[in-house]
Amino acid sequence: MFLPRLLDGRLKFRHLVLLDALARQGTVVGAAAELHVTQPVATRSLHELEEILDVRLFERGPRGITPTVFGEAFTGHARAVLAQLEQAGRHVAELADAERGTVVVGTHLAGSNMLLPRAIAAIKTERPYLTIVVREGSPEALLVELEAGRVDLIIGRLTAPSDERIERRKLYDESVDLVVRTTHPLAGATGVELADLAEYPWILPGAETALRRELEGLFTRNGFPLPANRVETTSFLTVRQLLLETDVIAALPSLITKDDPRITRVALALEPIGHSVGLTLPAQRTLSPSVDALIRSLTDVATGMSHQDCPITT
Known part of the structure; x- marks a missing residue:
């Protein structure tokens, strides 16, 4: 098995910094701009690192670069070194x-x-x-x-x-509640069903979040599609202002709105959803x-x- 010699003086910290930037930016141009170097300098440094490791770290494509299995593995180690x-x-x-x-x-x-x-x-x-x-x-x-x-x-x-x-x-542990402004048509209503909420605008967390996947599962289990009229954000300042000014419904951790008297819970339990x-x-x-x-x-x-x-x- 070939083991790269990483302590022979060829590997520089600039190589590790570049690798981190390349993995985040997804393009050599973007990484070069972030590090305030030219694209040829960034490309040359990447080639140097690949020669030291004797593996290809990224696949080049028309829309940028994608880490190989070697690139993903070594990026994790590079970030650990930089963090230390x-x-x-x-x-x-x-x-x-x-x-x-x-x-x-x-x-x-x-x-x-x-x-x-x-x-x-x-x-x-x-x-x-x-x-x-x-x-x-x-x-x-x-x-x-x-x-x-x-x-x-x-x-x-x-x-x-x-x-x-x-x-x-x-x-x-914290529960998740459906919330609206206190003057919302659903505020104070009892016997609320998911069908009653489907026609209102919603604020949903981003598609990459666990809460979003849980809400998608809630709608699917009850035979409803995701609300077509929706905003997707994880910014609480945006969520709160939209709650106060419109008829949106949002799913939020219970403590987020506990100290705001202008926002109230909808009487529909989300017991399977908590964290x-x-x-x-x-x-x-x-x-x-x-x-x-x-x-x-x-x-x-x-x-x-x-x-x-x-x-x-x-």
Whole structure:
């Protein structure tokens, strides 16, 4: 078996950075623009990396590039290396100034309106100079950012068990409700059936989300197609404003709307649909002191949430 010699001086960190950009952008042009280099420079670096590994990392096509099985595998390792270097730099900086630091948190709806703000408020009383950067995105996009070290942890719905790369820590269980504005024709109605909702406009989460697939299953089991009049988004600011200004129906985690008196639950149970909210972390990465501190704050807040907010599981 041929084993590439990756420590003989030929492999550079710029190769790993380029590989990450190529995998995300899907084109050499896009990766070159992101890294502020010319396309010939990016192409030459890719060829160098393929020569070092002695395999083809991407298939070239008219619409861009597609990772081969070798490209997918090595990209994962490249991102792990880059993430460790990013964390090493932060760790050293925090040791030099223990009162400061930066934590980048990814979030996708669940946990974003109550758990995360409360945890940030709590940790800021202890470490006021800690900078916390919150990034919203789809679960898939945030997972890529996590693996590459651009995000330290993700807060949101847990849709898979832990594995050798990703650790998932459950904090609490949460139900999903159908909601409308309080002046909606369905607000306060009893005996609501799914058929009663079919003619209204809907807001659905993106097709890549687990909640979307569960809602599709709900409609299919009841013999209805997905609402034709719909908006697809995971942006809560967009969802909330549309709820307040139109007759849309949305499926949201129960805590998202609990503290907004302008939004109310539709009397139609979605009992099969619910989820666990928790932390998604890199399994093999040494976390910085600041990240550890925020994780402790998140865990304390989740544990201390009253049963009026959500059922906490231990």
